C-alpha cells in the first residue's frame with residue numbers, strides 16, 4: 001500500500017524523524033529554514049499531512065491553496081494560534097496539537113524566569129562575566145524574596161497548575177488565579193489556590209504574575225498599559241504563554257517608568273524580533289521561546305504528533321484533535 005505523503009516544516013529530533021521515515025513518505029527540512037507562505041501552499045497541495053509548528057503562519061490565505069491535498073495539520077506544539085482554525089474547519093481539515101508532554105518543562109521554565117528576575121540572576125551573571133564584580137558587600141545587587149509571596153496566575157490550565165504546584169509546595173507561595181473556564185475543584189484545592197473573578201483582582205494582589213492563557217484574538221493585549229497599572233510597583237510579570245497576550249510596547253514603557261519592577265519573558269509579539277528597549281533593560285530576563293526545549297520533551301512532542309497521525313491514517317479519532 002502507498003505510504004501517506006507527510007511534510008515536516010522544521011527540523012525535528014532525530015529519533016522522531018527516523019520514526020517518520022519508517023512510517024511515511026516523508027519530506028524533512030534538514031536545513032531547518034522556515035518555509036515561506038508559497039512553500040507552505042506547495043506543501044498543502046502535495047502532501048496528505050502537513051506537520052507545522054509555531055514559526056509557521058498557517059493563515060486563511062495559506063490554506064486557500066488549491067487543489068488542497070492535505071487532510072491533517074499535525075502541529076508540533078500545544079499552542080495553535082498560528083493556525084487559522086476557522087479556515088481549517090471550513091476546509092474540513094483535522095488539526096491536532098501536543099498537550100501534556102510539555103507541561104512540566106514549561107512550568108520549570110516559568111519558575112526559572114521567576115527566580116532569575118527576583119534574584120537578579122541575569123544581571124549578576126553579566127556582572128561577573130564583565131569583571132565588574134568587586135566582591136561581597138551587604139548592599140550589593142539586592143533582589144526580592146520569593147518564599148511566602150503571592151503568585152497570581154492568568155489562566156489555570158495544565159501549565160499554570162504545574163507552576164502553582166512548584167510555587168506552592170516548593171516555595172510556600174500563596175496562589176491566586178483567574179480563569180474564565182473554572183478548573184476542577186481538586187486542582188485549586190491541591191495548591192490552596194484562590195479563584196479571582198477578574199484579571200484585575202489577580203493583578204492587584206500578586207507579587208508575581210504569570211501568564212498561562214492561550215494566544216489569539218480573544219486574549220490579544222490582555223495585559224495592556226491600563227492593566228499593568230493595576231499591578232503593584234514591586235511586582236514582576238512572567239510570560240511563557242504567547243507574546244501577543246502582553247502589549248510589549250506598554251510593558252517596555254511600564255518597566256522604564258517603574259509601573260512594575262521587572263519581567264521575565266520567553267515569548268514575544270513578533271518573534272524572533274524583540275522590542276529594542278527591552279534588550280537594554282537590566283530588570284528583564286529574556287529567553288528565546290525555550291518553554292518546551294528539553295530533549296525529553298521535544299522527543300515526546302514529536303512522538304505525540306506521530307500518535308495523532310497514526311490514529312488519523314487508521315481512520316480513528318486522533319487523541320489531540322483541536323479542529
Ligand code: DGY
Pocket residue numbers: 053054076077078079080102291292
Ligand atoms: C507550544 O508548544 O505551544 C510552544 O510554545 C511551541 O509552539
